[in-house]
Amino acid sequence: MEPLTIPNPERFSRALGLSFKASNSNGKIWVFVEEGADFEVEDDSDQVLHGRFTSPRLRCPTMISVVYAKCTRGERSILWDKMREIPLATDSLPWIIGGDFNTILTTRDRVGSETNRHAEMIDFAEAIEDCRLIDPGFDGSDYTWAKNGLLERLDRVLVNEPWTRLFEAIRVTKLPRFASDHGPVLVRCKMKTTPEGGKAFRFQNIWTRHEEFRNLVHEDWEAPTEAEGLINLQIKLSRIKKTLKRWNKEIFGNIHANLRASEESIATAQADFEANPSPRSRTDFNREVVQYILLLKMEEDFWKQKASLKWLEE
Incomplete structure (x- = not known):
């Protein structure tokens, strides 16, 4: 997260429902995690905050690096060198690095300007190659930054090979711009699962957000069963389960x-x-x-x- 505001992590923590864990040396990168997870800083600099992330969801620790690069090629060379150091200390753990790299990787990452940035692109490409990083692809808009008719893909996410083995799928989505000239980038990773038996019925919290939910449950539960006692309760529970499953498929789908x-x-x-x-x-x-x-x-x-x-x- 790049706050670019007066530091007030408690306010953002309440708004996000996450715990504030760290910020980098110049306060331009903040890290928040969900309850039960942790982030331990291992390297802190002006352009990247790197640390070890642990969570009950994951079977092993992962390394996360958050980037907010400088604006000039000379200053970014320090970032590229720092990136090359990180794999040496990761012990082959899954590693993801992402954020605002403040430069493009190919000519397709920019429209609205004829400025020659070939040397900068080579610097970035060489750093990615040296770190053996992989671009998992993306969906959404082609560009993450816009200003005065210039569109660029300055923000991206990269992962190493162990990260692809930890997760079954990785999806990177470029979200629309709202109050900033940068659009946020959302990364979703699907854990590998093993097939199990038949699916048990589970109440989905998302149902309560739908305006029809309360009336649906009330009408189904109040409908007569022609039975009494525990048999009446059993019939109602079985019936509401089928009703909610059908309603979930029709209204929410996938x-x-x-x-x-x-x-x-x-x-x-x-x-x-x-x-x-x-x-x-x-x-x-x-x-x-x-x-x-x-x-x-x-x-x-x-x-x-x-x-x-x-x-x-x-």
Whole structure:
């Protein structure tokens, strides 16, 4: 996180629902983690904060490096050297590094300027190669930064080979810009799982966010069963389980697929607004943003609940 504001980690911690763990030497990089997780700083500098991340969700520690690069090529050379040092101390642990690198990697990462940045691109590419890092790809907008008609992909995420073995899938999504000229980057990693038996019924917290949920449960529960005592209770529980499963499939479907579809819609709306900044296109874009935020909160509820169940199981 790049706050660029008066340091007040407690306020951000309350807003995010996460614990503040560290900031780098110049206060431009902050790290927050969920309850039960930890981040121990191993290297702190102006352009990168590097540390060891542990969580009950993960079977081994991981190394995380957060970048906020300087604006000039000479200053960034210090960052490239620092990146080359990190793999020597990671003990082959999974490593992810990401943030604002303040430079592009290819000519496709920039539109709106003819400035020659070939030397800077070579510096960045050589650092990535020396560190044996992999770009997992991305979806969303092609660019993460925009100003005065210039669009660039300055923010990115890179991982090493052990990281790809730890997770079954890695998805990097470039989110829309809101109050900044940078768009945030969301990284989601899917843990490898082993097949198990039939799925048990689990109440999903995300259901409570839907306006129809309370009435649905009330009407189904109050419907007569023509039975009494424990038999009555058993029938009602069995019936509400089937009702909620059917309702979940019809209304929510696959929440991750819905979120991907929303991301595509919001990217289209953003592109339409940038091409034609009319009141109508702004309204369409804002509507897509509201829908996306709601879906994002639902997915957050889903992962929080799943993580809690996994923790209890272990």
